[in-house]
Amino acid sequence: MASLSQSNTQRQPRTSAATKTAVLTVVLVAALAASCLLSVAFGSRVVTFGQIVNAFAHPEVTDIASDAIRLRVPRTVLAILVGAALAVSGALMQGVMRNPLADPTILGLNSGAAFAIVCSIAFVGLSTPAQYMIVALAGGALTAMAVWAVGSIGRSGPSPLKFTLAGAVIGSVLSSLTSAITLPRTDVISTYRFWQVGGVSGGRFELMAPVLPLMAVGFAVAALSARQLNALALGDQMAAGLGVDVNRARMMAWSGAVLLSATSTALAGPIGFVGLVVPHAARLIVGADYRRILAMSALIGPLLLVASDVIGRVVSRPDDVEVGIVTALIGAPVFIALVRRRSMPEV
Amino acid sequence: MATASSISAASAALTGLRRTRARAARRRAIALIVLVALTAALFVIDLAYGRKFYALDDVARVVMGQDVPGATFIIGELRLPRVIVGTLCGLAFGMAGVCFQQMLRNTMASPDIIGITSGANLAAVVGIILLKWSGLPLSALAMAGGLITALVTSGLSWKGTIAPSRLILMGIGLSAALNAATSWVLIRGDQWDIQAASRWLTGSLASSDWTDVPQLAAILIVTAVPLMLLVGQIDVLRLGDPMARSLGVRTNAVQTAVIVLAVLLLSSATAASGPIAFVAFLSGPIASWAAGPSKPPLAASGLVGASIVLLSDIVAQHIPPTQLPVGVVTSVIGGPVLIILLIRLSRKQTLI
Amino acid sequence: MTQISTAVSPTAHSLWADHIRLAYEHRTVIEDLSLDIPQGRIGAIIGANGCGKSTLLKALARLLRPASGSVLLDGKAINTMPTKQVARILGLLPQSPIAPEGITIADLVARGRHPYQKLTGSFTEADELAVAHALEVTGLADLAERPIDEVSGGQRQRAWIALALAQQTDILLLDEPTTYLDIAYQIEVLDLLSELNAREGTTIVMVLHDLNQAARYTDWILALKDGEQAYYGTPAEVISERMVADVFNTEARIVTDPDTGLPFMIPDARHSLARHRSA
Numbered sequence: 001m002a003s004l005s006q007s008n009t010q011r012q013p014r015t016s017a018a019t020k021t022a023v024l025t026v027v028l029v030a031a032l033a034a035s036c037l038l039s040v041a042f043g044s045r046v047v048t049f050g051q052i053v054n055a056f057a058h059p060e061v062t063d064i065a066s067d068a069i070r071l072r073v074p075r076t077v078l079a080i081l082v083g084a085a086l087a088v089s090g091a092l093m094q095g096v097m098r099n100p101l102a103d104p105t106i107l108g109l110n111s112g113a114a115f116a117i118v119c120s121i122a123f124v125g126l127s128t129p130a131q132y133m134i135v136a137l138a139g140g141a142l143t144a145m146a147v148w149a150v151g152s153i154g155r156s157g158p159s160p161l162k163f164t165l166a167g168a169v170i171g172s173v174l175s176s177l178t179s180a181i182t183l184p185r186t187d188v189i190s191t192y193r194f195w196q197v198g199g200v201s202g203g204r205f206e207l208m209a210p211v212l213p214l215m216a217v218g219f220a221v222a223a224l225s226a227r228q229l230n231a232l233a234l235g236d237q238m239a240a241g242l243g244v245d246v247n248r249a250r251m252m253a254w255s256g257a258v259l260l261s262a263t264s265t266a267l268a269g270p271i272g273f274v275g276l277v278v279p280h281a282a283r284l285i286v287g288a289d290y291r292r293i294l295a296m297s298a299l300i301g302p303l304l305l306v307a308s309d310v311i312g313r314v315v316s317r318p319d320d321v322e323v324g325i326v327t328a329l330i331g332a333p334v335f336i337a338l339v340r341r342r343s344m345p346e347v
Numbered sequence: 348m349a350t351a352s353s354i355s356a357a358s359a360a361l362t363g364l365r366r367t368r369a370r371a372a373r374r375r376a377i378a379l380i381v382l383v384a385l386t387a388a389l390f391v392i393d394l395a396y397g398r399k400f401y402a403l404d405d406v407a408r409v410v411m412g413q414d415v416p417g418a419t420f421i422i423g424e425l426r427l428p429r430v431i432v433g434t435l436c437g438l439a440f441g442m443a444g445v446c447f448q449q450m451l452r453n454t455m456a457s458p459d460i461i462g463i464t465s466g467a468n469l470a471a472v473v474g475i476i477l478l479k480w481s482g483l484p485l486s487a488l489a490m491a492g493g494l495i496t497a498l499v500t501s502g503l504s505w506k507g508t509i510a511p512s513r514l515i516l517m518g519i520g521l522s523a524a525l526n527a528a529t530s531w532v533l534i535r536g537d538q539w540d541i542q543a544a545s546r547w548l549t550g551s552l553a554s555s556d557w558t559d560v561p562q563l564a565a566i567l568i569v570t571a572v573p574l575m576l577l578v579g580q581i582d583v584l585r586l587g588d589p590m591a592r593s594l595g596v597r598t599n600a601v602q603t604a605v606i607v608l609a610v611l612l613l614s615s616a617t618a619a620s621g622p623i624a625f626v627a628f629l630s631g632p633i634a635s636w637a638a639g640p641s642k643p644p645l646a647a648s649g650l651v652g653a654s655i656v657l658l659s660d661i662v663a664q665h666i667p668p669t670q671l672p673v674g675v676v677t678s679v680i681g682g683p684v685l686i687i688l689l690i691r692l693s694r695k696q697t698l699i
Numbered sequence: 700m701t702q703i704s705t706a707v708s709p710t711a712h713s714l715w716a717d718h719i720r721l722a723y724e725h726r727t728v729i730e731d732l733s734l735d736i737p738q739g740r741i742g743a744i745i746g747a748n749g750c751g752k753s754t755l756l757k758a759l760a761r762l763l764r765p766a767s768g769s770v771l772l773d774g775k776a777i778n779t780m781p782t783k784q785v786a787r788i789l790g791l792l793p794q795s796p797i798a799p800e801g802i803t804i805a806d807l808v809a810r811g812r813h814p815y816q817k818l819t820g821s822f823t824e825a826d827e828l829a830v831a832h833a834l835e836v837t838g839l840a841d842l843a844e845r846p847i848d849e850v851s852g853g854q855r856q857r858a859w860i861a862l863a864l865a866q867q868t869d870i871l872l873l874d875e876p877t878t879y880l881d882i883a884y885q886i887e888v889l890d891l892l893s894e895l896n897a898r899e900g901t902t903i904v905m906v907l908h909d910l911n912q913a914a915r916y917t918d919w920i921l922a923l924k925d926g927e928q929a930y931y932g933t934p935a936e937v938i939s940e941r942m943v944a945d946v947f948n949t950e951a952r953i954v955t956d957p958d959t960g961l962p963f964m965i966p967d968a969r970h971s972l973a974r975h976r977s978a
Contacts, residue, residue, distance in 0.1 A: 101519055150686060168460075169682045176624055176678030179549040180671055186538050189545060197530045272523050322534075328527035335520040336503055339513060360834035363843030364805040364827060370844075371806065452797060506724075576818055582799075583813050589793035592762050594866065595786030595814040640801035 024285055028299050032080075035306040039076040040069055043313050078203030079309050079323070080302040082268045083278075085215055085260040087301025088222050090275025091282065091293050092257035095229035096250050097160040103275035104140075104261035107164070108171025110270035112143025113262065115174040117195055118181050122188045129207055132195065133266040137211070140262030146170055148254060159236075198269030198324035200309055208267060215263045221256030222294055229253055229290040271324040273331030274301055280338050304330065371641035378638035382650035386434065389657035393430045394422060397664060424557075432555035432619055433660050433673070434653045435563045437626060438571075439616035441652020442645055444627030445634060446574060446609040449643040450581050450602060451511035457628040458613050461518025464627075465525035466496025467617040468548055472529050475544045476536035482558070486618035493614030494607075496521065501606055508588060509602050550623035550674025552660055559619045566615040570608045574645060577605055581643050623659075623674045625681030626652050632688050655681070703737040703919040703933065711738045711900065712773050712788050712869045714759060719768035721754050721926075728754045729926040731768070736870070741896050741903040743913040746923035747947050752906045753794065753874050755923070759904065760791035760872050786814035790868035792859055794875050798847045804858045805843040808833055811865030833864035837891060853884030860891060871895075873905040877912065885909075889916045910964045914938050915956075922946045938962040 041047055047055075047065045055066035086104070093102035104110055116139025120126040126135060150166035151159070182189045228249035231239040236246050261275065282296035308326035315321060395406045401422060405415050409422040444457045458464055470492025474480040480488065500521055504514040529548075533541060546553070580601045584591045592598050613627065634648035659676035705711075714736040721729040728751040736742065736759070744752045757763040758770055761777045769776040777785060790811075798807060811833065812826040834840050837857045842850060847858060856876065863871055876892070877885040893916055895901050907913045913920055914934040922930040922937055924946045930937045943951040943964060950967035 101516065105523065106519070166686060169685050172624060173678050173682035176549065176675045179545055180675040183542070183545055183549065183672065184669060186542060189541055190538060193530070193534050193541065197527075197534055272527050276520070276523065322531065325527055325531045328524045332520065332524035335524075336517065339516045339520060340503065340506070358831060358835060358840065360805075360840035360843055361827065361831035363840060364809070364831050364834065367803045367805040367844045368809070368822070371803075579813070579816060579818075583810055585797065585799040586810060587793065587795070587797040589757070589760075589762055589791065590796040592782070593760050593786065593789075593791035593793070594810070595783035597782055640799055641803075641806050 021286055025296075025299070028303060032299065032303045032306065035303060035310060036076050036080070038310045039079065039306050040072045042310055043068060043072060074205050074208070075200050075203040075309070076306060077205075078208060078267060079200045079305045081208070081212075081215065082200060082264040082271065083274060083302035083305030084298040085218065085264040085301075086271060086274040086305075087278035087282075087297035088219065088294055089257045089260035089264070091279035091290070091297045092222055092225060092229070092253045092260070093275070094279050095225075095232060095290055096253045096257065097163050098233065099160055099164050100280065101276065102164060102167075103272075104257075104265065105270060105272050105275070106171070107167030108147060108169075108174065109140045109143050109167075109258065109261050110265055111171035111174040111178070112146075113137075113140040113265045114192070114196060114270065115139060115178045116142070118178050118188060118192050121191055122181050122185055127191075129202060133207065133211065136266040136269075137214075137262050140265055141258060143170060143174065144254070144258040144262070148251075195269050197322040198265075198271040199320070199322040200268050200305070201320055201322075203267075211263045211267055214259055218256050218259030218263065219298075221252060221259065225249070225253040225256055226291040226294050230288075233288065233290070269324070271305070271327060273327045273335070274304055277331040277335050277338070278304060281334065284338070368641075371639050374639040375642065375644070375647070378634075378644075378647050379650070382634075382637065382647055382654065386650050386653045386657065389654055389661065390430055390434060393433070393657050393661050394426050396661065397421070397426060428557045428560060429552050429555045430657070430660070432559050432563065433552050433656045435560070435567055436552075436616040436620045436623065437630075437653030437656035438649040439563075439567055439612045439652070440623060440626040440656070441630030441634070442571060442574065442649040443609040443613035443616075444629075444652070445631035445643060445645060445648035446581065446605050447627075448631040450584055450605050451514060452585055452587075453511055453515060454628075454632055456511060456515050457631070458610070459622065459624070459627055460522075461515055462500055462520075462522030462525060463493050463497045463518070463610055463613060464617060464622045465522035465529070467493035467614050468622060469525045469529045469532070471547055471618075471621070472532050472544045475547065476532055476540045479540070483562075486559075486562070486615075489618040490611070490614040493617060494610050496525065497606055497610040501603075508599060546672060547621040549672040550621040550677070551672035552620055552656075553670070553672065555619065563615055563619050566611060570612040571649075574605065574608050574612075577601060577608075578643055578645055581605060585643070621672075621674065623656060624678035625685060626655050626677055629655065629681050629685055629688070633684075636688075703740060703742075705738040705740060711902070713738055713771075714777075714789065714870055714902070715771045715774075716755075716759060717768050717771055719758055719765040719770060721751065721758050721763060722766045723754075727766070727926070729758075729923075732926070732928055733768075734921065734928070734931075736902060736904060737919055738902055739896070739900045740918040741892065741905075741916060742919040742921065743905055743907045743917040744921045744923060745907055745910060745913055745946070746929075750923045750946075751926040752923055754926075756791070756872050756874050756904070756906055760789065761785060762791070783814050786866065786868075788868055789870040790863045790866040790872070792863050792871070792873045792876060794878070796859055798855070798858075800848060801846055803844050804839055804847055804850065804854075804861075805830065805834065807847050807858055808839075808861045808865050811862040814866060829867055830865045833861040836864065836895070837861040853880050853887065856880055856884065856888060857891070860888065864895065868901075870902045870904075873903070875906050875908065878908065885912065892916070910938060910943070914961045914963065915959065935962055938964060 040052055045064065045068050047069055051065045052069055055069040090103045093107060094100060113136040116135045117132055120131070120135045126132065147163065147167045147170055150170065151163035182192055228244050231242050231244040232246065232249060239246050278301045279293060279297050281300055282293045286292035286296045304327060305323060308330060309323045312321035312323050312326040391403065391406065395401050395403060399421065401418050405418045406422060408415050409418050410427065447456045447458055448454050467489045471485060471489040474485045474488040500514065500518050501509060504510065504517045533544060536544065580596050583594050583596050584598060584601065588598055630648040630652040634644035634651045638644040638647040655677060656673060659680060660673045663671045663673045663676040716732060716734040718731055718733050719729065720727065720731055732755065744755060746752050754763065758765055761770065764778050769778070771777065772780065772785060772788060809830050812822070812829060815826060834843050837860055839854065839857055839861055842854060847855060860876065876888050880888065889912060892903055896903055917934060919932065920934055920937040921928060922942055929946050930942050938953060940951060940953050943949060952965045952967055953962045954965060956963040
């Protein structure tokens with residue numbers, strides 16, 4: 001009925017919007033490719049395009065330029081993976097919570113990972129990156145379970161509001177405990193503060209490999225959750241009316257989000273703003289359909305992180321500015337603009 | 348205009364009105380008395396009960412200014428300023444927090460959530476690590492950090508009027524950015540400075556001395572009195588912006604005044620003790636529960652804040668094997684309380 | 700243009716919109732509108748969703764400053780008058796006011812006395828009497844001590860109206876006072892406002908959705924279309940098949956209510972009519 005009455009004049013803007021999205025997608029893909037290239041080329045030493053080709057074509061050559069390139073490739077790959085994982089995870093969390101501010105930091109998962117790391121340094125004496133990774137993964141996952149458990153207290157079962165509160169509070173308590181442990185132990189502080197800023201400079205393929213399957217599962221779960229998130233966005237009752245098992249759908253999307261954020265925190269430490277800002281930008285471009293939002297997030301997230309990493313390397317050569325700082329500096333103005341654009345209902 | 352002469356003094360409406368107002372006033376009064384007694388008791392316990400216990404009459408004599416061998420220094424120079432600073436900071440956190448929550452009609456709108464604390468933190472960390480400041484200049488810097496953050500947040504949220512939900516969103520976003528900047532400054536510091544900065548960030552009364560007291564007390568009085576006078580306006584603001592304006596409240600002026608006063612209050616306390624976790628957030632809801640919903644519970648919330656800080660200070664010194672900063676204790680105690688409280692609230696209130 | 704007679708009492712206040720243009724940021728809602736609110740009468744502003752009804756009401760209540768032109772209260776620009784002084788003359792019941800959690804009905808209604816209170820916030824006997832009177836006429840006397848979040852929707856809406864009554868203003872503006880109420884409560888609220896108008900001579904302007912209610916309860920109706928005055932006059936003049944087609948973009952039949960002689964609108968639901976005719 002509705003489609004019959006739809007006139008040509010109404011259809012026109014939709015087509016042009018679709019074209020615009022398509023063009024924008026192409027531009028974004030091109031921008032990502034360009035940033036990746038820059039990421040391999042720039043650093044304390046700038047290499048030429050020819051040298052890059054050369055380094056790949058002749059793996060046996062070991063001069064300074066080739067070594068630099070070979071170090072930068074895993075770093076770039078890590079930035080792509082972490083960027084995509086964080087952005088998709090943020091989009092999932094915002095969908096589950098129906099809260100525009102949900103992200104791994106605000107929901108306490110990063111505090112959980114940090115707490116686990118600090119405990120392992122202070123009490124168990126762990127010290128290698130591989131060990132930190134496992135501990136961070138476990139810490140993030142355990143915290144996620146705690147948030148789920150606390151968020152489900154009460155007769156009404158899990159609700160977006162209780163989740164957000166549980167996450168914020170648990171995160172806060174864990175960071176206080178973290179400082180309680182670090183304060184009397186200067187050695188722990190000095191190790192921990194570097195982990196805490198987050199960065200991709202430590203990217204190495206052999207470290208990434210064991211985590212990749214988990215991340216892949218996370219992406220798969222995210223893809224499967226998209227349709228259910230569309231239903232959840234209409235409210236629990238409406239979603240149930242559409243035949244969605246609300247709690248199961250929420251649990252599934254939450255597991256996907258946790259897998260993705262915990263693995264990326266394990267690989268790169270806590271990096272803020274990607275999970276918070278990217279899904280909003282994606283929503284702005286593609287609209288409210290979670291299938292498109294997730295896909296677009298998986299494109300913009302890597303772009304933001306790779307570009308931030310390049311900028312961090314370029315602005316203060318030969319030092320790096322940690323990528324987490326740059327994402328915050330880029331993300332904050334975007335976030336401000338987003339909040340200003342939104343028309344706010346009276347609360 | 349309407350004459351109310353048709354109402355006889357004994358009408359059901361009038362008795363109902365008088366009874367409900369009297370009941371609310373009684374509840375507020377009882378809550379205040381209980382809270383004053385609680386704060387006073389915790390004050391004395393915190394003073395008397397340290398590594399060494401002092402008899403109450405010794406404590407009283409020291410406080411009166413007499414010289415008690417062995418007690419005058421410990422109590423008069425170490426514990427008394429610490430306990431006074433703790434009390435004043437608790438009052439300030441409690442009052443500032445409840446002002447924001449009531450005015451913006453949202454429990455989430457506490458200063459630690461909307462980024463003001465993060466601004467003070469960044470300023471303090473910059474002061475400690477990059478500028479190597481301490482004492483009064485450092486306090487002033489932290490205060491400036493909090494104030495500037497509040498003004499920037501409100502300015503960016505301003506669209507003819509301050510929509511509470513926009514202010515909260517904006518604050519959460521900005522505080523994430525400020526926290527990132529804080530960790531960035533932290534990795535550039537020396538061991539020793541990091542220690543000082545971390546202690547400050549956790550919220551601690553350990554380094555409080557008499558020099559903190561006068562400025563803190565002065566700011567508390569200068570800001571608390573006007574805030575108390577604004578309670579009636581804040582109360583009407585709870586009916587929503589359009590209703591408040593139609594009842595003759597100059598909403599923008601009142602909101603601006605309350606934000607400036609509350610932030611001054613909050614950042615002076617933060618400058619003295621560091622951000623003590625959850626006090627600003629928790630005091631308001633607890634005070635509303637105790638004093639009833641009839642008015643914004645400004646004084647009650649201040650007293651709840653002072654009680655939380657003093658109780659946590661007592662716990663921090665005695666329960667764990669090593670002395671902890673008071674902020675750790677408020678957080679560990681406050682977290683679960685907050686969850687219970689907000690789950691209760693969440694049945695009726697929307698979050699953002 | 701029709702002149703609506705006024706019922707002027709010596710204390711009556713006048714409210715007049717003089718060539719106002721209303722805009723949010725860059726979006727103009729009302730281009731140029733003048734309206735002299737008939738004193739001591741009940742009026743309704745009607746129109747399709749988004750036509751600027753609520754915006755106009757907000758401007759009349761000084762909540763929205765006109766981009767140009769001005770709203771005049773007793774001949775003075777309302778935005779330049781002390782807002783507390785205005786609050787003793789003109790009251791507004793917005794569409795979705797917020798009740799602080801847990802407070803009693805009496806406590807809520809007492810907030811209507813805010814314009815009369817000094818800085819110290821003391822509550823005088825005059826305040827008490829005004830609140831008690833408001834509770835009485837809204838039938839809330841027995842519910843005075845009940846928490847507002849435990850009463851029915853109709854009772855809650857009456858409590859808000861009682862708050863506006865306690866404000867003791869000569870002019871009362873209401874934004875959709877009957878929305879979300881069932882039919883019994885809708886009639887109750889409108890009857891209450893009619894009584895108020897009859898007894899105290901209060902000037903009432905409300906945004907209404909139901910044309911038949913507007914026809915029965917008001918002395919004048921302003922129909923807005925795309926932010927412009929499309930029709931203005933008595934209900935009998937305004938409510939017509941042409942107006943409904945023009946303003947609401949839908950077909951309707953207007954019949955005459957045999958009891959009151961007032962126009963009565965019957966929406967022209969094509970499908971159901973067709974079904975019954977063919978049967």
